[in-house]
Amino acid sequence: MPMLPTNPNNRKDRDPLLVLLMGMGALPTLLILLLITFTIFMVVPFINKPEALPEDGTTTTMSMFRDYYEEAAAKYNIPWEILAAIHAKSPQYTSHASKVSGTVPNVKYKEYIESSLYRWNKDRKYQVTPALVAAVMEQESNFNPNVVSSAGAVGLMQLMPSNCQARKWTIQDCKIPVNNIDRGVELLVNHLNNFNGNIKYTLAAYNAGAGNVKRYDGVPPFQETQNYVKKVPQRMSKFAGETNLAPVKDYIFDLAQTLQEEADSQKGICKKDATQKLGEETVSTYGDNVICGIYKLDSKFTGDGGWDYVNEVASQANLFTGRVTIDGNVKYTGGTLAWPLAPNCPITGRWNERRPGHFHRGLDLACAENTLVRAAGDGVIYIDKDNPGGFGHYLGIKHSNGLISWYGHTIPYGSVRVGTKVTKGQYIGLIRKIGRSTGPHLHFEVHIGLNPSSDARDPLLFLQKK
Numbered sequence: 001m002p003m004l005p006t007n008p009n010n011r012k013d014r015d016p017l018l019v020l021l022m023g024m025g026a027l028p029t030l031l032i033l034l035l036i037t038f039t040i041f042m043v044v045p046f047i048n049k050p051e052a053l054p055e056d057g058t059t060t061t062m063s064m065f066r067d068y069y070e071e072a073a074a075k076y077n078i079p080w081e082i083l084a085a086i087h088a089k090s091p092q093y094t095s096h097a098s099k100v101s102g103t104v105p106n107v108k109y110k111e112y113i114e115s116s117l118y119r120w121n122k123d124r125k126y127q128v129t130p131a132l133v134a135a136v137m138e139q140e141s142n143f144n145p146n147v148v149s150s151a152g153a154v155g156l157m158q159l160m161p162s163n164c165q166a167r168k169w170t171i172q173d174c175k176i177p178v179n180n181i182d183r184g185v186e187l188l189v190n191h192l193n194n195f196n197g198n199i200k201y202t203l204a205a206y207n208a209g210a211g212n213v214k215r216y217d218g219v220p221p222f223q224e225t226q227n228y229v230k231k232v233p234q235r236m237s238k239f240a241g242e243t244n245l246a247p248v249k250d251y252i253f254d255l256a257q258t259l260q261e262e263a264d265s266q267k268g269i270c271k272k273d274a275t276q277k278l279g280e281e282t283v284s285t286y287g288d289n290v291i292c293g294i295y296k297l298d299s300k301f302t303g304d305g306g307w308d309y310v311n312e313v314a315s316q317a318n319l320f321t322g323r324v325t326i327d328g329n330v331k332y333t334g335g336t337l338a339w340p341l342a343p344n345c346p347i348t349g350r351w352n353e354r355r356p357g358h359f360h361r362g363l364d365l366a367c368a369e370n371t372l373v374r375a376a377g378d379g380v381i382y383i384d385k386d387n388p389g390g391f392g393h394y395l396g397i398k399h400s401n402g403l404i405s406w407y408g409h410t411i412p413y414g415s416v417r418v419g420t421k422v423t424k425g426q427y428i429g430l431i432r433k434i435g436r437s438t439g440p441h442l443h444f445e446v447h448i449g450l451n452p453s454s455d456a457r458d459p460l461l462f463l464q465k466k
């Protein structure tokens, strides 16, 4: 692992606040100290609230099949992420995955790798595979235990001196294969679990440090790291063995060919159905022929099938490309949501404003009672509920891209109820002066996942310009 750059100017010579305090009398000093304490207790908890790290659901196993998805996608003109999503949900996937997660044949230091994995994988949710360790080792040192990099990384797994010191090892101790592998495996297992099984982030963290993955919200833009996250999975496939991977490759190419045939036969035929079931955004992302082709696919690929299945495949495919994050969390990629109220209704409350006892979790738009409220995007109504002490009544939509939107002080309009499919811009409600409000307004929230308290975000980041 290369050394992270450290900032030599980070040294504190003198605290200007202390100098200021020393020049003043005792009473103002005490007041200022009280103010500082108050600020720290009131503000810091909000600043330090950890942000959920984006995820794209790329598991170790998926990454090993990635080349096959891409080859088949290019040959049959089907998006690779659709192939990956169908495969991941297929009845065959578990057996394919187990074939490449077990032991690796004929790799150097096999026993050390397996005993360390036994130790560090124990009781962890996400398991590092022997092929991953072997691939990292080959990439890092080409199985030479004596390599020392220009940045000071040592041995088979190229550990930084700080990682050796953490075990109280000298550099010589650290080079010993059984030690070096054990510490390297520990780091890989920790990264994989800290990044919820995401192999790309795990490899990026191993190469450039977890701090950089968090800083860049993903794989850092360094050439070496970008290269690293591509190379290691290719090496992994090699270590898993041709014979293990052959049935997987056959399945993926068979799937791609069959889906292409179905998609060709479905061109234009079920566009209306597909749009009604999945929403315009999903259909236009993948094409109605592909979406309808998935619907028509043989159950040997799909298991249960049906429109719910097609919807799940499309959502999973969005995940793989990073358009959406794991658990349906949507990455901000520019505002796509429609303004939920007429554009002349002014903003009267903003995201994160201080309110008595809480911070304001949404955007307030004021207009007369019974002003029509629009769906901010395609989706399904999943909340239609009274909330006497708060919103009075509110509606919630699960959007097809994974976002959630809430409409407070709003009653349903027309036939809208839980389960109603809505399209972007469609009227869904009427604002009323109900619940805790000083005047008629819409309280609009956007969540990137299912937990409002941690997943709410500033709606203005997600709304299109008025």
Ligand SMILES: [Zn+2]
Binding pocket: 349, 360, 362, 363, 364, 442, 443, 444
């Ligand atoms: Zn509000």
